[in-house]
Amino acid sequence: MIRIILSGAHGRMGKVIADMVANNPTYEIVAGIDRKKGPLAPFPVYGSLSEVKEEADVVIDFSYFETVPTLLKDTQKKALPIVIATTGLPAATLNQMKKIAETIPVFFSANMSLGINVLIQALQQITPNLESDFDIEMIEKHHNQKKDAPSGTALLLADSINEVCQTKKEYLFGRQGNHNENLRSQMGIHAVRGGTIPGEHTVLFAGQDELIELKHTALSRDIFANGALKAASFLVTQAPGFYSMKELLSN
Template structure:
């Protein structure tokens, strides 16, 4: 049995995570953390510091502004933590690195299995194509998403740059009449509308041929499921630093 605390339990992903946990007999939601309160079958607190329930792991789907404090409190309580919140600042990412030397900590800008397999594919094809192909990324999300471009788009861009012989300069959208669009630029374009859970397309465009890699999230359930797999992973591994695993390497 895995006992879980959910930070941001009343947010969209927090509620999705509740459903996933409640559907499984081997998982228990022992406490939630949120700024608001609702009637629930589990106790809800304002911060992890107030939680006295025994837990095996904390899963965070909250807001960037609360992540640093949560991680500090996880270190104090020696609790493993899965950080699934996106849009983290460089300062917060550095704090994750420091905390990972003390507690098991898993972080990815995207928890879906498909995205992480996509990263593997991009890193295999990029070295063969980068000299002759422009590379562009288009990401689409719902109209409630605050950050742009998405953390996943930047994760994909970084994964490409990590294996590129000539590092790409990121161009966030394109405008103007004098653009030269050289091969050493990588355009990253954000679309916001409706209820799109998430769609990412990586385009390799050469002379007379185009290769596209596309991932579409049809529901938020894939992210909740991925976060639970991450929680199970660090609980079984009990490593003090799992940030060096490929899926958990800190990306933007």
């Protein structure tokens, strides 16, 4: 059994993971962390990892970007592997993760969905053949409570495309004005916020008289919880290092 400390326990994703683990004997949540203290049956919830007394094998984090730096420091002190699923992280936190990964196993993905990460593989395969003749645009949709825009997943998809482009794309966040040139060297990334949409990402390859669309729709948050648990199972067997869905899918 894999013993988990769940960061962001009282959040939407924390509750999804808690429900999923309750029906899976492979995992046990021994403690939670959240700015809102108080028990979330059947485990206690603390204000920080430094307060946690229970023994664990791994930390899973679905919290808020501002809390991650302290969590990383505490995780390193306890020598615990950590799965970071929080989005909207600044560059300084990403650099901190990579530095800490020299001493503990760290897993990070801007999206824990297995489907999104297979989509990335598909995008990297087709982009080199289309880049010179197709404009590339992206539309992402999320619920009205999402704080960051564009989504971390949209940037993850855009970066995966740019990684294989001969001419690197300039990201253009929305289009406004009457004199836009709409250059092929640009990639438009457009954010929609409304209702309870869990997440939808569409990549458009628009050529002369033809259009290719690759789309991923999240129908529930369960897909992210499932990916995080798979990442935790993978990480507890790894040596110190910085890991992503690329390593998990190739394992």
